Amino acid sequence: MIQGFNPRTGEPAGKPLAETTDAEVDAAVVAAAAALPAWAGSAGEERARALEAVADALDARAGELVPLADEETALGETRLTGEVARTTGQLRLFAGVLRDGGYAGAVASPPGGGMAEIRRINHPVGPVAVFAASNFPFAFSVAGGDTASALAAGCPVVVKAHEGHPGTSVLTAQIVTGALAGAGAPAGTFGLVHGFEAGIRLLTRPAIGAAGFTGSTRAGLELARLCAEREVPIPFYGELGAVNPVVVLPGAASGQGAEIASGYAGSLTLGAGQFCTNPGLLFVPEDAAALPGAVADAVGASSGAPMLSERIYKGYEASLAEIEAHPAVTAVAAGTTGEGPWGATPRLFSASLAEFAADIPVLSRERFGPAGLMISYPSAGDLIPVLARLGGNLVGSVHGDAGSAADLAAARQVVAVFERTVGRIVWNGWPTGVAVNEAQHHGGPWPATTVPAYTSVGSAAIRRWLIPVAYQGVPAELRPGPLAD
Amino acid sequence: MIQGFNPRTGEPAGKPLAETTDAEVDAAVVAAAAALPAWAGSAGEERARALEAVADALDARAGELVPLADEETALGETRLTGEVARTTGQLRLFAGVLRDGGYAGAVASPPGGGMAEIRRINHPVGPVAVFAASNFPFAFSVAGGDTASALAAGCPVVVKAHEGHPGTSVLTAQIVTGALAGAGAPAGTFGLVHGFEAGIRLLTRPAIGAAGFTGSTRAGLELARLCAEREVPIPFYGELGAVNPVVVLPGAASGQGAEIASGYAGSLTLGAGQFCTNPGLLFVPEDAAALPGAVADAVGASSGAPMLSERIYKGYEASLAEIEAHPAVTAVAAGTTGEGPWGATPRLFSASLAEFAADIPVLSRERFGPAGLMISYPSAGDLIPVLARLGGNLVGSVHGDAGSAADLAAARQVVAVFERTVGRIVWNGWPTGVAVNEAQHHGGPWPATTVPAYTSVGSAAIRRWLIPVAYQGVPAELRPGPLAD
Numbered sequence A, B: 001m002i003q004g005f006n007p008r009t010g011e012p013a014g015k016p017l018a019e020t021t022d023a024e025v026d027a028a029v030v031a032a033a034a035a036l037p038a039w040a041g042s043a044g045e046e047r048a049r050a051l052e053a054v055a056d057a058l059d060a061r062a063g064e065l066v067p068l069a070d071e072e073t074a075l076g077e078t079r080l081t082g083e084v085a086r087t088t089g090q091l092r093l094f095a096g097v098l099r100d101g102g103y104a105g106a107v108a109s110p111p112g113g114g115m116a117e118i119r120r121i122n123h124p125v126g127p128v129a130v131f132a133a134s135n136f137p138f139a140f141s142v143a144g145g146d147t148a149s150a151l152a153a154g155c156p157v158v159v160k161a162h163e164g165h166p167g168t169s170v171l172t173a174q175i176v177t178g179a180l181a182g183a184g185a186p187a188g189t190f191g192l193v194h195g196f197e198a199g200i201r202l203l204t205r206p207a208i209g210a211a212g213f214t215g216s217t218r219a220g221l222e223l224a225r226l227c228a229e230r231e232v233p234i235p236f237y238g239e240l241g242a243v244n245p246v247v248v249l250p251g252a253a254s255g256q257g258a259e260i261a262s263g264y265a266g267s268l269t270l271g272a273g274q275f276c277t278n279p280g281l282l283f284v285p286e287d288a289a290a291l292p293g294a295v296a297d298a299v300g301a302s303s304g305a306p307m308l309s310e311r312i313y314k315g316y317e318a319s320l321a322e323i324e325a326h327p328a329v330t331a332v333a334a335g336t337t338g339e340g341p342w343g344a345t346p347r348l349f350s351a352s353l354a355e356f357a358a359d360i361p362v363l364s365r366e367r368f369g370p371a372g373l374m375i376s377y378p379s380a381g382d383l384i385p386v387l388a389r390l391g392g393n394l395v396g397s398v399h400g401d402a403g404s405a406a407d408l409a410a411a412r413q414v415v416a417v418f419e420r421t422v423g424r425i426v427w428n429g430w431p432t433g434v435a436v437n438e439a440q441h442h443g444g445p446w447p448a449t450t451v452p453a454y455t456s457v458g459s460a461a462i463r464r465w466l467i468p469v470a471y472q473g474v475p476a477e478l479r480p481g482p483l484a485d
Helices: A022-041 A044-060 A062-073 A077-100 A145-153 A166-182 A196-204 A217-229 A250-255 A257-273 A290-300 A310-324 A353-358 A380-387 A405-421 A459-465 B022-041 B044-060 B062-073 B077-100 B145-153 B166-182 B196-204 B217-229 B250-255 B257-273 B291-300 B310-324 B353-358 B380-387 B405-421 B459-465
Strands: A002-006 A011-017 A107-109 A118-124 A128-131 A157-160 A190-193 A210-214 A236-239 A246-248 A281-285 A330-334 A347-352 A371-377 A393-399 A422-427 A466-472 B002-005 B012-017 B107-109 B118-124 B128-131 B157-160 B190-193 B210-214 B236-239 B246-248 B281-285 B330-334 B347-352 B371-377 B393-399 B422-427 B466-472
Touching (some): A002 A062, A011 A166, A022 A157, A022 A190, A022 A196, A044 A145, A062 A077, A062 A166, A077 A145, A077 A459, A128 A196, A145 A210, A157 A196, A190 A196, A196 A217, A210 A217, A210 A459, A217 A236, A250 A281, A281 A290, A290 A330, A310 A371, A347 A353, A353 A371, A371 A380, A405 A422, A459 A466, B002 B166, B012 B062, B022 B118, B022 B196, B044 B062, B044 B077, B044 B166, B062 B077, B077 B145, B077 B459, B145 B459, B157 B196, B190 B196, B210 B217, B217 B236, B250 B257, B250 B281, B250 B405, B257 B291, B257 B371, B291 B330, B291 B347, B291 B371, B310 B347, B310 B371, B353 B380, B393 B405, B405 B422
Parallel strands (some): A128 A210, A210 A236, A246 A281, A281 A371, A347 A371, A422 B466, B128 B157, B128 B210, B210 B236, B246 B281, B246 B393, B347 B371
Antiparallel strands (some): A002 A011, A107 A118, A330 A347, B002 B012, B118 B466, B330 B347
């Protein structure tokens, strides 16, 4: 049985839900496969209208969705209201992508050298399995970015709901299913399954053509392995964990110290630190006298919040125990513990660059929650080689004084390292807060993502679900619509 | 030791060559990694000129390259002269891709909703390992499409030479290295290693960012596994085997029977059938009275040629023994055996659709050589579900009479199946002969390729070596050239 809980009380939220049986999973996949020809073959405009219908329906029911999600996640009404808007905004973004048409990648090469004309266009990869995340009950869940982009691409979708918000998942799925049916989408275009075993079975059904996942590194790598070991392997687009290094350069440390301290604490504790974009590592200049104290004060003055689940809370506590016990690390600040049995305490630790460099695997580990490690570095020259040894991250941030030649010179080196090790580089800002637009790249080198060439946020996310087919000398009446001319 | 052989005589060709040692492999990778910042950071125009210098140098030495390759492969002067031109054409194509600049995927999204401006651009993935193929000593070898596209992307390249043409590989590498140095490319931009163990070591060096491979399904899947099991997995773009079904529809069978028969035999026996695009399966209508005989006559009148190596020859013979012993299969024609100890004999076999459908795994197996299986089908309605059960292929061909409503209706169904199961659909033509242009897609669903979203031929091949990075609020002076504005 799947049971949601109220993180503010630890008490059950809503009724228990049966796990999806093998037969039910298979039926959802069969229905998705049956829907594929009609959904894949529908005009972009039809799918655009269907996505907009889903967006409109979700917006219309936000008044029910938000309190339900708040009961199951304790993320708060403001955040969740914003997240519904982001979610419906994503659906409408992809409607725009469909109307623009560029996603299809239609291109023609004229005949030449004895070779016939070739035209190429992208086709949907097949039914897609989407694994919902715990920390975004809307934007990375049942009707989130993976679902929106896959549906836009022409792929039917079967979502494996996250067990942390089952009631929200069921209501969202009902709304999505109804809106799609009302917009004329074939039955089976969308399905929902519940339970760990159901997710495994879903991923291993032969008809599934690709999978999207947002979640922990451990779970993601395990599912990636299953995909690779299928009789026919499929692409697994996993967006996993990250520690997202932030580098403060000397000019910024002295000129913008107060803003940096409060900004850091804000980003670190946002959403109880339960973001893959959480700034887990903060590199500050050794001689930035005031900054470490200001950061410690800001984190000390911050407040925690209920974590999403007992499992996440216990994981955070274990992670804190690990770093507290580390001989190279000093505990420097603790904020106010969040309410309820699973309330997170914001924490700040510190280490020197040399100490950090001596145990990067442990000290750069993601601690899913509001825990930061502040690392003091002697000079940019010392920092750069250590920074280059970090694993792949979603985001790297650098704070500098654009008017300082020294900061700019150091920033150039930091950016050069980040260009090889992160998916997004932020200047004088924070990694949390991911804009949903055309230029966004929410990805990054392994293990931040399993397929670093792709993004899971923004218009380009649709590319994960498309594969090209070339048509050589094929008459217009046999080519797909956009290639027909 | 690596020893080339003359396929026309079975005698050694050239002197034996030492296998590359572990230390030498490591040195090549260290040099490639050291070259990365300068090569990746060079302007597109610089890399374009370097690629053109390589092309010019290869063209200037074609008079030496062609006889050397002919001695090691017996592919013949005409074919090899054409292949050098294709190879230098590919290098110049990517020079054009660099000058066009679209490959960089530069895009900007304006600030909005409290979010800073984001710009995104593609970066080279890192040093690339290229595994050369036996059957294209130039176009898919040391200076072939993988090398050209990776160098264009800004990736240093280390090639694992194919042991079938070591002398050609060494001379090509000397020419490439000299031309790159003359064009100002950093030392280490290009390297060459020899030997099976050297290839494995190359693939597993941490500094290697991606790999390209053209060759057998067995070798490709083994290397793909190694890439997936690395501490940091890397993308492995393998172009593996295929049987490339050809469907002849009734209208074409009656109206174009003679051209189809001679065209099929020509495509089947081209290059002694040693192409991944070889048309291994020919589906003909049961009631096409004259066609099967005409195809049998054409294959019977055809000539074989020396195969590339004893290993390939023995593999082909074993593959023939397997299909000859199959109870459902009839041997219907044999052409003239090629010269030398490894001369291939063109062969044609036949089976009914029902017999074929009863053992698809064995009967749709690639037989690397000029062996075709002709399958007679009762009706398009019977054929379609069987066709849909084939594994992924690089190419699917359909021959039809565009003036026949029945052929067009059946072709629509065949194309719909091919759109899910092949990378390129050919109308009234043959799968061999792969145009190198913008619209080409030389790829296909697993196991035709290990990453079906990408092509290994044509301009789009550069995409395999690029990963995006987003810049959020980063000042112009810290952004890469094309994003600086």
